[in-house]
Amino acid sequence: MFKLHHFHGGMHLDGHKAESLGSGLKQASLPERLLLPLKQHIGEYNKPLVDVGNRVLKGHMIAASSSLFCASVHAPTSGIISAIEDYPIAHPSGQSDICIVIDVDGKDEAAEPVIVDPRQLSANEMIDLICRAGIVGLGGAVFPTSPKLSRGKAQGIDTLIINGVECEPYITCDDILMRNQAAEVIRGTGYLQHILKPGKTLIAIEDNKPEAIAAMSKALVATPLASTEIISIPTIYPSGGEKQLIQILTGKQVPHGQLAFDIGLYCQNVGTCVAITRALEFDQPMISRVVTISGDNISEPGNWEVRLGTPISHLVELAGGYSHGTSGHLVMGGPMMGFSLSTDRIPIVKASNSIMVMLRETIPQAPGYHDECIRCSKCTEVCPAQLLPQQLYWHARAKAYESTQEFHLFDCIECGCCSAVCPSQIPLVQYYRAAKSEIRAAQKAQLKSDRARIRFEFREKRLLLKKQKDDERRRLKREALKKKHAKPGDAAALADPVQAALDRVKARKKSLQDDSQ
């Protein structure tokens, strides 16, 4: 029996998972047009590789960057590029960002795939293919997978953890994915093992997903992998967080300021495993993902495999429309960590695991006034990162950002437990997020001012050097002039060329005067 550990705090939440699990995994139809944001990952911006008017085929790379920390974007279907401009995207700011718009032609014509046998590939070739397929971690952070794999490979991995926990309420996309595509998850895990060569592999699934566990066990029997185990873990939020899951499975804590690699661990989501399988076996880039649509204002909650760039409104139509007429309150992600969306024209992106359609505002867009902290310390009891949320709150509210860092603000995973239990309904996580963005902005400004200082000092040095050189040149010229005039043996020229010139002028004036007289 595998020994499980506990992490500090956490909460037992109402799952609300049954609503969207009833109808299985459905394929979403193609909308009229797709909106693909240039940046759907954490890292640098992509540059568009296509122009307005170009025809693209399914799987064509349409945006990429030379940066390592980048995931390229591919055309999810065939069509014509009709615009490259700003559209509202899924972001907590509600702002617009640059998107490539594809007018779908409905033919769904694919580019000819180059199929190679993945068993013939070396680890580095696999990482290359994963990079070209634009794969990002689908667990929520959307971190590009290829640099993560390169680093994991370089540092050496002891345990590979496949994360099928999915602890947040309402979201069932990974559950459905494991039930329907278990074989692909297992094969993807095999490719990760080939790249990382871990000592052992643990596939973690919460015990509220017995069907997924059964399907995965069956697939693992059909395709056996060396020293791989499927672990059923107790249902508690947020057990799907990387650091929490690591603690449950290994009892180890990721030290402050370090990453899972640093203690020989590597986590990857089950959805990412499927994407890796498709990239390596069928040369299919990341062009679709499984999305849960659920909530109390949607007629038929369920899970759909959706092409990236599909507007949410199209998905809502597929799910039978809004059950109470109006769009109500839209949230991307779950009720704990998700954020509000301003409109249903926003497209599905690589990060969109779930769309919640709620009648009321479950996550207020701009929290109003809240009550004062009564120091009950419930937040401290539930904090899975073992922080002191109350202290962080005081410092964040006082804008004492240095002190928040002393209380390890950046170890906060923004799981929302503290806000959920707060009897004064203080939007604690929002205080932390605001503090984090202020600190990041200050760090960015500091970097810029450091660079300006270097450039300023360099310029001062350069100007000084130039002045010295000029002075030196003038001096040499003067000396050369002196020598030149000295040659004929003219004593006056040798003494001072300026004086000689003045003398000449005087002499000429005098002769002119003499002439006039």
Next chain:
Amino acid sequence: MILAILTISLMAGLFGLILGYAAIRFKVEGNPVVEQIDALLPQTQCGQCTYAGCRPYAEAIANGEAPINQCPPGGQATIVALAGLLDTEVLELNAEHGEHLNVPLVAVIDEQTCIGCTLCIQACPVDAILGASKHMHTVIAEECTGCKLCLPPCPVDCIDMVPEQQTIDDWKWSVPSDPLKAVQDV
């Protein structure tokens, strides 16, 4: 009496020698306070403080010649940081020197109008303008500190200061409304 004078003189001489040696052996290059102050200043090199750059202003502050509230680009945050470093009172920004802008400015050259005179290149304190004589000039936006020093020398007035372009990554979460203010409002 004489013995006491001799002893004291001898000791004074000895300590003098030790101090003299220490002064040479442990000599500190430059003024470390100036370095620390300079590190807190925003390095726009704009001269709005009436000094010829951030470092001269830092030197003036260190010598007690200038108050800490003359830096508009740094704004209140810089004043608070300086007050913390020097353990002095936090002052309000002196409005005579200018206004603090939340979004930094960046210079943009109107390429149609530029005559390629190189005067702005010579004025730029951080070498952020690129160009050559009788060739069009352009500003390297990432390096521009928004100091406006390139504006006065331009003979054709073709440089504009525009707010720095903000990407979606620069967006900041807002701080929730303060509960104390709610009480005051009631």
